[in-house]
Amino acid sequence: MKILLVNPNFHSGGPENIVGTLPPLGLLYIGGALMKGGYKDIELIDLCKEEDFSDDNEIGNYIVNKKPDIIFIGGMASTASLPRSIAISNAVKELNNEIKIVLGGTHPTYMYNNILKENSCIDFIIRGEGEIPSIELVNAYDNQLDMESIKNIVWRDKSYENEKIRVNEVSDQIVNLNEYLPAWDLINNWENYRAPTNNEITTTIQFSRGCNHRCNFCGQWMFWKKWHCRSTESIADEIKYLNKEHGVTFFFWADENPAQDQKKWIELLNSLKSINVNNEIHHMLNTRVNHILRDEKHLNLYKEAGIFAIDLGMESPLQQRLDYFNKKTTIELNKLTLDLLKKHDIISIVQVLAGLPDETCETLQETGNIFNEWNPDLMHFYFTTPFLWTEFGQQMKKYIVESDISKWDYRNPILKPHAMSLEELHKICRWLKLAFNFNPKKIASIIQINDDYRRMFLINCLIQSLKYRTGDLEISKYK
Ligand code: B12
Ligand code: SF4
The missing domain is CATH 3.20.20.70 (Aldolase class I)
Structure with a gap:
């Protein structure tokens, strides 16, 4: 199971000019959780730092050539970067519709309905802290298990004639921050930061x-x-x-x-x-x-x-x-x-x-x-x-x-x-x-x-x- 974590290319200046565009900590936490869950073939693509692309088609090709089964995508400023996440996801799906795309972060946590209704390129949305649902979702997908029992996810139920957007129950569980740590090893060039x-x-x-x-x-x-x-x-x-x-x-x-x-x-x-x-x-x-x-x-x-x-x-x-x-x-x-x-x-x-x-x-x-x-x-x-x-x-x-x-x-x-x-x-x-x-x-x-x-x-x-x-x-x- 090859998993890609994709930070969309989005910049807005302001504090970024002071501290820089830093490693995408949310995705690194997801990477750490998935590794803990037994998934080792994980790669981080930080498009905020890999910027030699002239258009989304090139980005799509670059991603698809890595042959992922699942992509986890989401920018830190999850509202303003959403159009970039969607554009990249569309480019990927146009090249290979089999790849599953999971979106997460603050904005999708609340605006999941609009996002899924308007964007067929997104397969799943994870709401709230992403660590535990990410492991459960990949595990269910990997083993063809039912998605119904996974808390905090929104998904497309294809068993309905016109497909139905299913909003699963939200868990009260809080992540134990001593147990889930960011996968720092996924960063391959610290000089970028x-x-x-x-x-x-x-x-x-x-x-x-x-x-x-x-x-x-x-x-x-x-x-x-x-x-x-x-x-x-x-x-x-x-x-x-x-x-x-x-x-x-x-x-x-x-x-x-x-x-x-x-x-x-x-x-x-x-x-x-x-x-x-x-x-x-x-x-x-x-x-x-x-x-x-x-x-x-x-x-x-x-x-x-x-x-x-x-x-x-x-x-x-x-x-x-x-x-x-x-x-x-x-x-x-x-x-x-x-x-x-x-x-x-x-x-x-x-x-x-x-x-x-x-x-x-x-x-x-x-x-x-x-x-x-x-x-x-x-x-x-x-x-x-x-x-x-x-x-x-x-x-x-x-x-x-x-x-x-x-x-x-x-x-x-x-x-x-x-x-x-x-x-x-x-x-x-x-x-x-x-x-x-x-x-x-x-x-x-x-x-x-x-x-x-x-x-x-x-x-x-x-x-x-x-x-x-x-x-x-x-x-x-x-x-
Ligand atoms: C550090 C930080 C910065 C740093 C940059 C850090 C970086 N990586 O480049 C600086 C100061 C540069 C910055 C800049 C900006 N920031 Co800022 N920033 C933060 C801050 C304080 C922490 C972000 C973080 O690392 N959180 C910790 C991680 C673990 O949390 P997380 O990202 O939410 O991830 C968890 C879940 O959301 C989920 N998740 C997240 N992504 C994904 C993806 C998938 C697929 C899944 C399944 C789950 C998932 O799982 C993660 C683990 O539980 C947050 C506030 C906050 N405390 O979160 C604001 C925040 C993210 N920033 C915000 C904004 C608006 C910006 C700017 C647009 C401001 C500006 N004009 O400059 C820019 C955008 C820069 C950019 N390139 O995107 C807003 C976003 C609001 C929104 N709804 O979009 C926030 C929430 C602040 C706020 N309260 O409004 N920021
Ligand atoms: S609620 Fe807390 S995190 Fe949000 S602006 Fe107020 S003090 Fe800051």
């Missing part, structure tokens, strides 16, 4: 899945069902292995909320500190404002562990927005958090959500002014994106003006504000970001940073931010 900002070999890793918060625009908390993590030993061992065997020194954490359990988190930071003896390992992660404040007296430990930059989904400096998004924080606490990170020489990266229906030139200007005053090290302007499985997505349906989901990547406006055109929204956000990043005071303060690593990282981030400006690009799908 150097970050543009520091030229270090980079990867995503994951300690925990899920989040106990309930922000109204976010579907991640419901996707993972409940917060669960692996042992601190197992992730520390994985970091040691990746560093020693593959030279990885820059780790971008995939966790939504890694610090949720303070006891485990501090234990983990101590393990990370013990393996960061030469200060060569660099971690960048997302966390919440309340955890930075909670851990104030441990922020030196964060640094000793190798955490040099923290991404904060602050979303807005306007309290009514924070309340609407259900962020459960206040603007005062947000400001305090940025001050604390600055005091401890940890780079702060702030994500801002712009483009709600009530956005105006004034609210944008106020957002820019407040962030200029708060002075995080970096700021990303994202356009609020109404994924339909979220409460926010349901509320925003009537304001959606962009139906091409390849643009649902936070870099294109999807909702039309009442008081401004999409072009105005675009331009103002771009201008605010440029004015923020290239404020002479900011540049002067970056140049004065004593630490070479942080100074060069920030300078390179600014250079990269010029390369693709917010919402200004149409990157070719083949480049």
Whole structure:
């Protein structure tokens, strides 16, 4: 049984320009699970890195020549990359209709009905965490067993005259993250994964899945069902292995909320500190404002562990927005958090959500002014994106003006504000970001940073931010 894991070629710029396009961790977890299930003939095709194709037909040929029985396909940004997954699957099926194609990830987990109805090239969809259903599905296919008992899959029942889409029961089971590990050996060229900002070999890793918060625009908390993590030993061992065997020194954490359990988190930071003896390992992660404040007296430990930059989904400096998004924080606490990170020489990266229906030139200007005053090290302007499985997505349906989901990547406006055109929204956000990043005071303060690593990282981030400006690009799908 030959299995291919295919990461579709999709790029959207933004944070990719800072950390790079990293190994596709979701597919590597699926690969690890399938190997554990006894399937050894598995290959990863990362089309984000193998880019010498001129069209989908060439990609189809390349894949079909590898003679797979089953293909697992899915991009990390599962909404915006879906059209690429579908185009590649169509190209494969045109050449060989016998190959089975399985799709997974967040978007298919919720939008399975539309996807299967509209795309005959997809045979199966796996919903939620993919590890266990992937093993069960391949096993059932391999041994011609019934698909009915496999939880979390959606499939085409051909025993009906016109075929029926069957949606199997969803399991309550949560993956034991100590038992299922990514199949790192499937990566054949780690040199592909150097970050543009520091030229270090980079990867995503994951300690925990899920989040106990309930922000109204976010579907991640419901996707993972409940917060669960692996042992601190197992992730520390994985970091040691990746560093020693593959030279990885820059780790971008995939966790939504890694610090949720303070006891485990501090234990983990101590393990990370013990393996960061030469200060060569660099971690960048997302966390919440309340955890930075909670851990104030441990922020030196964060640094000793190798955490040099923290991404904060602050979303807005306007309290009514924070309340609407259900962020459960206040603007005062947000400001305090940025001050604390600055005091401890940890780079702060702030994500801002712009483009709600009530956005105006004034609210944008106020957002820019407040962030200029708060002075995080970096700021990303994202356009609020109404994924339909979220409460926010349901509320925003009537304001959606962009139906091409390849643009649902936070870099294109999807909702039309009442008081401004999409072009105005675009331009103002771009201008605010440029004015923020290239404020002479900011540049002067970056140049004065004593630490070479942080100074060069920030300078390179600014250079990269010029390369693709917010919402200004149409990157070719083949480049
Ligand atoms: C790390 C990360 C990045 C890194 C890149 C990592 C990389 N590999 O290149 C950076 C910062 C560069 C980045 C960029 C972007 N990202 Co991002 N990113 C993440 C993050 C934090 C972790 C992704 C991850 O590795 N998760 C861990 C793995 C194990 O989970 P998983 O991928 O979901 O996989 C599991 C299941 O979904 C399923 N599964 C997944 N794929 C498949 C496929 C098959 C066949 C099967 C059966 C199952 C299956 O099984 C897996 C194991 O259980 C997530 C949020 C999150 N915590 O997941 C956002 C997230 C994936 N990113 C998102 C977005 C929008 C983007 C960007 C478009 C933003 C932008 N404009 O730049 C770009 C797109 C870049 C690209 N080329 O696709 C969104 C996607 C939303 C959506 N509905 O599509 C997310 C969910 C963030 C969010 N909350 O909105 N990202
Ligand atoms: S804190 Fe982050 S991961 Fe958790 S619900 Fe809010 S946006 Fe989603």
